[in-house]
Amino acid sequence: MSIANLSYRAVFSLVLKRDLTIAMRHKDDIINPLLFFVIVVTLFPLGIGPEAQTLSRIAPGIIWVAALLSTLLSLDRLFKSDHDDGSLEQMLLSPHPVFILVLAKIVAHWLITGLPLILIAPLLAVLLHLNEQSYGALMLTLLLGTPVLSLLGAIGVGLTVGIKKGGVLLSLLVLPLYIPVLIFATSAIDTAALGLPYSGQLAIIAALFIGSLTLAPFAVGAALKVSTN
Amino acid sequence: MSIANLSYRAVFSLVLKRDLTIAMRHKDDIINPLLFFVIVVTLFPLGIGPEAQTLSRIAPGIIWVAALLSTLLSLDRLFKSDHDDGSLEQMLLSPHPVFILVLAKIVAHWLITGLPLILIAPLLAVLLHLNEQSYGALMLTLLLGTPVLSLLGAIGVGLTVGIKKGGVLLSLLVLPLYIPVLIFATSAIDTAALGLPYSGQLAIIAALFIGSLTLAPFAVGAALKVSTN
Amino acid sequence: MWKWLHPYANPEVSYHFTGKILPWLGALATLFLSIGIIWALAFAPADYQQGDSFRIFYVHVPAASLSMGIYFGMAIAAFTSMVWQFKLADASAAAMAPVGAIFTAIALITGAAWGKPMWGTWWIWDARLTSELILLFLYLGVIALHNAFEDKNLAGKAAGILTLVGVINLPIIKYSVEWWNTLHQGSTVSKLGKPSMSIDMLWPFVFCFIGFALLVATIICIRFRSEILTRNSIRPWVRTLVSEHLSKHIAQEKNNAI
Amino acid sequence: MSVNQATSLTPPLISVTNLTCIREERLLFDQLNIEINAGDIVQVEGPNGSGKTSLLRILSGLSQPFEGEVFFNQQLISQSREEFHQDLLYLGHLPGVKGEMSAAENLSFNLTLQGAPNNAVNIEKTLSAVNLTGFEDSLASHLSAGQHRRISLARLYKSTAKIWILDEPFTAIDKQGVRALELLFKAHIKQGGCVILTTHQDLLTFEPEQVKKITLDYVFD
Amino acid sequence: MSVNQATSLTPPLISVTNLTCIREERLLFDQLNIEINAGDIVQVEGPNGSGKTSLLRILSGLSQPFEGEVFFNQQLISQSREEFHQDLLYLGHLPGVKGEMSAAENLSFNLTLQGAPNNAVNIEKTLSAVNLTGFEDSLASHLSAGQHRRISLARLYKSTAKIWILDEPFTAIDKQGVRALELLFKAHIKQGGCVILTTHQDLLTFEPEQVKKITLDYVFD
């Protein structure tokens, strides 16, 4: 009888590497959510009007809502394609704990979609005339907040992956979970624009991050087992 | 030898009826884009703050951007599932002209996703404190504009349907095409808020509608033939 | 009427033809650009209003007009390939897209860098700026579509459809954006109007413009040649060309080793 | 690569000249010439990846060949699209069956799209011919792999098209089902139709000399 | 419904007690008892829609039965998940192969996930065993239906799992390929493994009495 003598870390990096390879092969996976983010942000001035004052007032909200929607759209790639070609079944049947595989896939998802968003956010902040004092807060909230989006989103995908047209149902499940992140993040940025300390809001986002990091992988594992039944 | 003696109208209604049946079977298809629309609109007061004045200033932009994104998300269902289960191949091989089948599918898509948006829009306008003079303009622009979104979107879907992960690529292709509709529609609503006539903008949207109605089905047909090759 | 074009419709002939004119194009581009850029940076007079920031003009305007010109060329190529099934036109359209995107990006970046000292902000939602940004999106869409299909012939056809739809849309976008902007806000950006140029400024500009145009032609030629190779890799002439090239390469490496 | 010769003096139903197919820059077949007449049953043979599916898709007009032409009744298929499609029934690897519709609805849609007159009695009888009695109103997504394919195959029983192009029609079908299909093919060619199919199983109820074979194999330049 | 009896005194590898499966309110099988020992090859038979796939998914733990239990080495599979999965290789209707990765990358990932030591020479040799020499670096989405499945089947050659559960493994595979797979099954059961499979073709190289059969058929109560 063979003993799968791969340590947790090895399994984690195996899956992570595979997902990153697929993304690099298919560079669109990285570029497209980013472009979506950019396009959504540019749509708002077109819809609302070009006045700098209005734009700078609503900039934090727009950037965060766009980040949220862009993450949402990219969530699909987390398990859907693995489900459709049978790889997910194989992973659930592997001798390793499911939560590690799930965590690796979530981390890969964040590296592919969350990180690029953070890198391009300052540029979009310029387009929307964001208050100069708020840049630090914007970056920090994105850095702590986008992983939460990936983690919570994974739960939604896990639940809907077996359903044929889960695309919009997914957003229905996930968006309410995203609301606290949105509220605290934009409030932090607004506070920073006034020159006040915003560490309170940051601490809450950090707490959300740690909480979802510990709980989400197990929830996702359970959800996947149900939805592939 | 059998002669397919179905008139164009019969083929049109055959395909239309089938798509509507599927949507009714799977009620999520109708409810979910609607809910997405509602959720996106409600995210903005959360991200921006509850002041009535700011909200009413940006309401037309937000409603229209949300309508646009919601249409975009639902576009996937236009051809993707037909492609994945081989029905699209069968339609392309049927003895009837492709543009009729395509047009029927687009009309079905609008009935399923566009029409409900229009019906619920006044409610959301109330939530965002839209200027009372603008309601008529909002409804008229949505009525003329959302079919354009479905028609132009179909071109994008036609091009990307053969590609594995076309989801976000689709938005990149389609959103630039949506910009004129967005600009004229919001401008009409803003003009109406000032009590000025907005028939000029409406006329342009109507022209866009007629232009895309005549050209899009052929472009989509050509695109489908390429992408299923 | 089209007869004289016929030999160039042959991939092999046009591959070798472009190979022959490429060095000349490159040399001319280098010549014009080096004269133009040095003149523009060091010898042209400063603008009486904008000072030395005006020197950005010499890159900005050629890049902006080339960005639009290349899209136009791409649309013509797409049309040709669709109507006359002219496969080489697809290859040339595929070669143009990335070049156009880069020049659009240059126009945007130089414009932004000029806007900060002149208008006090990197970006405003002016009509011209906005439509240039949308042009960038259209380019990126075409490139993404080219990359999304493995079969380059299909990719060419799909991107051609998108290019043509985009070209119908381009004037609509342009006018809508212009109208949208003036509706909301006055003409604060009237500075964008053409400055009356003196002769000392015109000549370096002409050199820069021609230089950039030649550079664009050169790069498109280079890319066009690799597009031809990928699309015809099964043809015997490509096979012999590849094996000759590779054997030469190996021989060179051996020489280096010795 | 075997090339079928014309065996009768009547013009062939489908003919193919100088067909070359390249996928992934690999030459699958080169300068293929085929003539298929009424009454022929043609089995395209070859190991996995030899280009059977590619050939069938070109014959049906779904893919464009790298070089060469396909004729239907001596007209280019791209120029007589409507007549050709009226006489063509193509079933690919994918069944073209919608999971959200019931078996009966699926069949009825597919038949009507092809131009057949639609009536309910017919539908029920046709479904019973593919052994789906009792499943008429089950959603297709709730059926097993083989039942799913049977819905798609059912349209063969009502088809008025002369040319049947079938890519691995026996996938997931049980033995009884395979035998029933073969009988159907026999009836079809007797009525002056033709069948072009791929399968990795042997056709059991046909005499070996009755079946024309097109054998594909790897080719190198 | 036939039920296999234990034929040896050693404890069975897999045993199933009182298994009942209901899908869509239709009883597929009722009170099924099976024992499968090392060295068995078991073919689950039955017409389309009789519940073969459902049974295999229950055996592998992917679906929960309506009633009854599945034991591995006399332990409930839900209670010995890790050991069971280490000894299980399940291949379903879907191949579990990613189109964006090359044949070699797919195989290597699948093997490593199962816990096999990963090395490049092995991968190439294994792929050549399923006749994919020369396609190691082709993206899986660019391969034909049969080649696609072969990538998935390749892992059988390196598997150290005792229990193989295979749902229609021969789909889209050409004749030579089927014969090679049967030889592989022979070697596997000789080494003390067991194979549980469904297929609508007959196993050709096995003696009829060598193959245990579980025959499912429609039940109406």
Add this chain to the structure above:
Amino acid sequence: MQFDSFSAFLNMGGYGFYVWLSFGVSAALIAGLLFSSLTSHTKVIKQIGARQQRENKLRQVRKNRQNSTTNNPNEETQ
């Protein structure tokens, strides 16, 4: 020459940062484009060469296989 000294040239009348930023970014982007265009040509040639070699290998394998089947027809070859 418009400038008195090299530092004045660099300073560009106070607009140095913006002017050099524009020219620098433009030069970098064009250089990158030129580089990728030039390498893509050799990359394409290498790719085609690799594929030809793969085909040769495949041809060899098949030839060997055919030989072995004709030599001992009873042996299963796969």
